[in-house]
Amino acid sequence: MAVSRVLHLSKMTGAAGSEGHLLVLLHGQRAQGIDARLWILVEPDNPVQEVVDRATALGIPVERITIHRHFDPGLWGRLINRFRTTKPDMLHTHLLHADLYGIPAARRANVPYVVSSRHNDDKFRRQLPMRWLHRWLWSQTDAGIAISEAIRQFSIRVEGVPASKIHTIHYGLDPATVTAAVPDPAAARAKLRAELQLPSNAILVGSICRLIEQKGLIYGLRAFARIAEQVPDAGYVIAGDGNLREALQAEAHTLGIADRVHFLGWCSDAYPIFAALDVFLAPSLWEGFGLVFLEAMALSVPVISTTISAIPEVVKDGITGWLVPPRNADTLAGALREALTDTAERHKRGAAGRRRLENHFTVETMVKCTLTLYRELSETKC
Numbered sequence: 001m002a003v004s005r006v007l008h009l010s011k012m013t014g015a016a017g018s019e020g021h022l023l024v025l026l027h028g029q030r031a032q033g034i035d036a037r038l039w040i041l042v043e044p045d046n047p048v049q050e051v052v053d054r055a056t057a058l059g060i061p062v063e064r065i066t067i068h069r070h071f072d073p074g075l076w077g078r079l080i081n082r083f084r085t086t087k088p089d090m091l092h093t094h095l096l097h098a099d100l101y102g103i104p105a106a107r108r109a110n111v112p113y114v115v116s117s118r119h120n121d122d123k124f125r126r127q128l129p130m131r132w133l134h135r136w137l138w139s140q141t142d143a144g145i146a147i148s149e150a151i152r153q154f155s156i157r158v159e160g161v162p163a164s165k166i167h168t169i170h171y172g173l174d175p176a177t178v179t180a181a182v183p184d185p186a187a188a189r190a191k192l193r194a195e196l197q198l199p200s201n202a203i204l205v206g207s208i209c210r211l212i213e214q215k216g217l218i219y220g221l222r223a224f225a226r227i228a229e230q231v232p233d234a235g236y237v238i239a240g241d242g243n244l245r246e247a248l249q250a251e252a253h254t255l256g257i258a259d260r261v262h263f264l265g266w267c268s269d270a271y272p273i274f275a276a277l278d279v280f281l282a283p284s285l286w287e288g289f290g291l292v293f294l295e296a297m298a299l300s301v302p303v304i305s306t307t308i309s310a311i312p313e314v315v316k317d318g319i320t321g322w323l324v325p326p327r328n329a330d331t332l333a334g335a336l337r338e339a340l341t342d343t344a345e346r347h348k349r350g351a352a353g354r355r356r357l358e359n360h361f362t363v364e365t366m367v368k369c370t371l372t373l374y375r376e377l378s379e380t381k382c
Contacts, residue, residue: 028367148310172366211242
């Protein structure tokens with residue numbers, strides 16, 4: 001049978017990379033005639049209204065389903081009933097909670113096809129109980145999508161998915177949506193510097209992310225401290241929030257760079273910040289893909305990051321940015337020093353990043369490849 005109605009299921013607590021990707025994907029699928037709908041598993045005190053509003057604005061039908069705790073046995077029954085009422089042709093799950101509850105419920109409700117996307121290679125997935133769980137979940141799915149080849153190989157090696165069952169489909173981003181949000185990059189640069197009371201010609205390196213261990217910001221601070229005296233007109237902007245904020249602020253004080261590091265907190269609109277940066281810094285320790293790289297590339301901002309996980313699939317060392325080994329403040333400082341002191345090279349790599357985005361990470365390709373997988377899956381099962 002042909003696939004026409006697809007339910008995408010994901011647990012969400014806010015609007016970050018995977019959530020933004022999902023909205024773009026569903027919007028693209030609906031433009032191609034697919035009745036794509038979004039079901040969000042939400043915690044009782046967090047309705048993720050921002051995501052709901054964005055989905056509604058894009059014309060995506062969206063429903064919220066409460067998940068009361070990580071282990072919520074009643075959720076299986078509620079999902080089974082909803083599946084039987086809605087009668088989707090396919091369930092497409094995203095992230096652990098959607099897999100755990102959505103896949104068994106869909107099978108019990110006789111949903112014809114089940115697809116699961118892998119967005120990350122978090123450390124907890126390596127633990128033995130999780131490995132057993134995912135092996136079983138993969139046995140209940142018809143196909144899988146990995147957002148990078150690194151994640152695909154991780155899923156094969158760690159979760160035991162057969163190589164023939166999981167396919168790499170990279171994130172896509174329409175650069176026009178980013179540039180439309182920042183029609184005057186020069187004004188954005190001037191505005192942020194004025195807000196931070198910095199000279200108009202100040203050089204800004206920035207990190208835009210959740211302030212958690214995965215993002216490796218402790219190494220970003222240490223690297224910036226090593227080059228701060230050599231580049232006295234440079235500042236470091238950190239936009240985002242998370243459980244490490246206080247520790248990172250304390251580290252900046254300890255390193256003697258507190259007056260050069262600007263913590264902006266959570267920003268609902270990060271594009272003007274990207275536009276104001278001279279260099280985007282992401283010293284990640286692991287990364288499923290990193291939609292922020294595409295956002296920086298859309299605004300021709302060069303990237304400094306690490307050689308782990310999927311990042312080398314997105315950022316090309318020496319061409320669109322600088323890649324160094326993770327957890328190494330010394331090599332990170334070397335890349336920072338080169339990037340912040342060589343204006344021509346910054347501009348060259350930033351422009352190359354924009355071209356790479358336009359050639360390799362389009363929304364059209366992401367949507368087309370996903371729908372092709374749906375079609376091939378339905379033809380195979382028929």
